[in-house]
């Protein structure tokens with residue numbers, strides 16, 4: 001079964017990301033080799049939330065494992081068996097930040113992590129725009145303007161998504 005989402009490796013260049021998005025647009029994802037498509041369809045999914053508020057994106061700094069400590073990522077985590085992506089994202093935002101979110105459409109491409117999992121990011125918004133997310137499991141939180149997106153050391157997979165995140169900034173102004 002072909003993957004339903006454009007997917008790129010964690011070291012993808014912007015042109016590779018663009019090619020994947022164009023292939024998806026043209027309905028060419030079914031042309032993936034069957035073994036690859038099967039592997040992607042079975043892969044575990046890590047969901048991430050692109051939460052914009054007043055023109056700033058919420059990012060969080062990992063505290064562990066040592067390899068990733070100090071690097072920045074989007075709120076989210078692994079989708080549990082039987083859980084939808086949206087339910088996983090709502091659960092993770094509640095656990096990690098203590099806030100409720102509304103989950104919107106997928107953003108950009110899926111990024112194949114070295115572990116074999118896929119990172120899939122969704123547009124999301126705080127149910128209560130005045131709620132203040134708190135770092136319950138992370139070292140720190142920051143709201144980043146588009147100009148500040150390069151100021152933090154993102155995880156490699158998130159770097160692949162930075163252009164799409166930057167392009168999604170307008171969604172946060174609404």
Ligand SMILES: Nc1nc2c([nH]c(=O)n2[C@H]2C[C@H](O)[C@@H](COP(=O)(O)OP(=O)(O)OP(=O)(O)O)O2)c(=O)[nH]1
Pocket residue numbers: 046047048072073074075076077078079113119155156157158
């Ligand atoms: N949450 C999140 N994880 C990301 C992002 N980018 C990225 O490479 N990852 C990786 C880091 C981890 O290897 C994996 C998700 O781990 P996690 O620790 O957040 O997942 P989890 O809360 O379900 O915890 P666990 O039980 O799987 O350890 O995905 C991102 O933007 N957000």
